[in-house]
Amino acid sequence: MTDLTALTPSQFENLVLDLVQLLGLKNCVWRTPGRDVGRDIQGEYFRPDFSGFTRQEIWYVECKRYTESVSWPIVWEKIAYAETHCADVLLFVTSSTLSPQAVDEVNRWNETRKSPVIRFWGAPDLLNRMGLYPQLLVKYGLSANPVIDSAISILPLTKILTKYANTAGSYREFGKSRDRIDEAIHALSELISARLEEVENRGKIACERFFSARDGYQWVDGNDVLEAAKADRYVVRALLALMRCHSTSQTIQVGMDGDSIAMSGADLPASETFQGDLRAVAFWGSMTITSTTSKVSIEVADE
Structure with a gap:
């Protein structure tokens, strides 16, 4: 190290x-x-x-x-x-x-x-x-074997991705719409691929800034807020997609709440499992996160 x-x-x-x-x-x-x-x-x-x-x-x-x-x-x-x-x-x-x-x-x-x-x-x-915690060593470029450690570190995200992929299979079987869960699967896959590629090429993760024209979702009201906050594109997209997958809202509202970015949607799960999924995703960006049944708040690190 x-x-x-x-x-x-x-x-x-x-x-x-x-x-x-x-x-x-x-x-x-x-x-x-x-x-x-x-x-x-x-x-x-x-x-x-x-x-x-x-x-x-x-x-x-x-x-x-x-x-x-x-x-x-x-x-x-x-x-x-x-x-x-x-x-x-x-x-x-x-x-x-x-x-x-x-x-x-x-x-x-x-x-x-x-x-x-x-x-x-x-x-x-x-x-x-x-x-x-090998994920810490990988995240901050302190690992002597970043490629090996990254395989272990990314496992929590892989488990989340597998869970959603399995759920999507049952959606097909029962004729339910897969649009939202497919977006979540795609966003999680993007995040995992990006972090692994960064570690392989640089030996550590390198958060990439969110740009609304490239990374914004049409169902998000406030993509410009995420761009101004210099949030990581992959982590933010995964958080938004997970929120919409579980919310009854058609649109996720994004705005500033003091120094934090507030992402709001109705009827988000209060379960520790869902909260843990959000924390596992947020870990891979330079941000802190708190969440309730209607709002996810993130604070982006000032590098």
């Missing part, structure tokens, strides 16, 4: 966001560069106790793509913010390490049992955890 400092600060934060979500942090919000207001990532972790109750913890994650150690004044500034805003845990993730003074002060802080609890991942910790 190459030096983490070869990543841009935005790519490093996006990598950490992907990793903490894979490790179980829920409802993550990425405070994109310039809007972090004291923390880069905020999420929730649900911890069961022996009584049968589940404790909700608010986690702040601070990302530092540094070549030198992170000093105590920088750490203290983030601790003060997290304490003021009642975070339970503050996790520092860096491509280097904490300074000796920062390590000593963090240990003193934790010994007092104050809130938030301070946790820290240096470069070795981060790389060890990333090694559990």
